[in-house]
Amino acid sequence: MSAEGGDGPGRRASRDSGQPAGDAQVTSEEAALADETTPPEEPALAEEASFPAATGPSGETSSADEPSALAAEGPTRRRSPAGPRLAAVLPWALGVLAIALSVAAGLEVAHVRQADSVADARTQAVAAARSAVQGVLSYDYRHLDQDFTAGRKLLTPGFAKDYEETTKAVAPTAKQYHAVVTAEVTAAGARNVSADSATVLLFVDQTSTNTKHAQPRIDQSRVRVTMVKDGGRWLLSKLEAL
Numbered sequence: 001m002s003a004e005g006g007d008g009p010g011r012r013a014s015r016d017s018g019q020p021a022g023d024a025q026v027t028s029e030e031a032a033l034a035d036e037t038t039p040p041e042e043p044a045l046a047e048e049a050s051f052p053a054a055t056g057p058s059g060e061t062s063s064a065d066e067p068s069a070l071a072a073e074g075p076t077r078r079r080s081p082a083g084p085r086l087a088a089v090l091p092w093a094l095g096v097l098a099i100a101l102s103v104a105a106g107l108e109v110a111h112v113r114q115a116d117s118v119a120d121a122r123t124q125a126v127a128a129a130r131s132a133v134q135g136v137l138s139y140d141y142r143h144l145d146q147d148f149t150a151g152r153k154l155l156t157p158g159f160a161k162d163y164e165e166t167t168k169a170v171a172p173t174a175k176q177y178h179a180v181v182t183a184e185v186t187a188a189g190a191r192n193v194s195a196d197s198a199t200v201l202l203f204v205d206q207t208s209t210n211t212k213h214a215q216p217r218i219d220q221s222r223v224r225v226t227m228v229k230d231g232g233r234w235l236l237s238k239l240e241a242l
Contacts, residue, residue: 133236
């Protein structure tokens with residue numbers, strides 16, 4: 001049998017596979033050409049390489065994300081020693097404390113002085129009120145002008161004018177009946193006291209003698225007076241019968 005009419009291996013393979021023999025040869029040549037033109041595979045990137053797992057102080061394995069998280073937090077800050085800062089602040093704090101103590105001491109001294117001043121004013125005002133009330137409520141028909149003049153010296157200028165008007169009305173009756181009136185303060189107390197003013201309540205006994213009554217008469221009364229300090233003296237500025 002001749003080569004043209006016979007079935008060679010290539011033709012039989014072509015018939016068995018269902019493809020022409022020529023197509024099989026082309027396909028083999030294309031595969032060989034593709035192998036020659038395809039670049040060799042590059043090694044895997046570093047990110048695909050396996051790293052040994054990091055272990056923490058307790059022996060636990062940490063993930064690969066933990067180093068980046070720690071890096072994001074930044075470097076650990078070291079605390080500066082407290083000693084130098086304390087040494088710098090201590091003198092300033094001691095200075096402030098000294099000033100505060102000085103102010104407190106000054107306020108305490110001022111408070112004590114004010115309390116002493118008020119206590120002195122109370123004592124002086126009560127003593128002056130006793131003297132003033134006994135002076136202005138006492139008189140003797142035999143020396144009225146002298147008594148009334150002495151009484152005005154115990155009063156403020158404004159109240160002295162009112163007192164003068166009163167004594168002018170009393171003088172004729174006192175002379176007519178030979179009146180003698182003696183006032184005595186039996187008790188006194190002050191309130192609303194300051195360094196230059198005070199209100200004083202007094203209990204007064206007035207003993208009166210005159211030609212209308214054979215026996216002396218005693219009148220008990222309560223009076224409230226206002227005392228003010230004027231020019232270093234405590235003067236009576238107001239008198240009210242209660």
